[in-house]
């Protein structure tokens with residue numbers, strides 16, 4: 001399988017590592033710490049794009065994870081605080097918390113790609129409604145909403 005490794009400096013001064021393996025398996029990390037990254041995101045949102053565009057967008061997405069790491073850490077604190085308020089700090093809720101947090105981080109990483117590529121992002125997707133992108137944004141939004149607003153939704 002084709003593998004490319006990049007070392008790139010983040011805005012907060014750390015050097016990140018990004019690996020692209022084949023078409024859909026990618027990972028990002030700082031030092032020896034790797035960000036677990038389900039391949040489902042790349043499978044879903046890069047379908048139908050030219051191979052070069054898939055790799056470029058995947059690279060930028062992984063870099064987006066590194067660039068938004070401080071925000072992701074803040075989100076962890078907020079989600080844990082929210083979970084504590086709603087009495088969800090049980091082990092059985094841990095998987096949900098992880099999924100909700102990761103969904104938010106996926107949104108941040110992909111937003112970073114959209115911001116960096118600006119109008120080119122839209123052109124790469126042909127300016128059409130891409131089914132994978134719709135599923136991605138809906139799925140992540142539902143998970144994030146669950147994490148932050150569950151108690152509010154339950155009380156209404």
Ligand SMILES: [Zn+2]
Nearest residue numbers: 037041106109
């Ligand atoms: Zn991701």
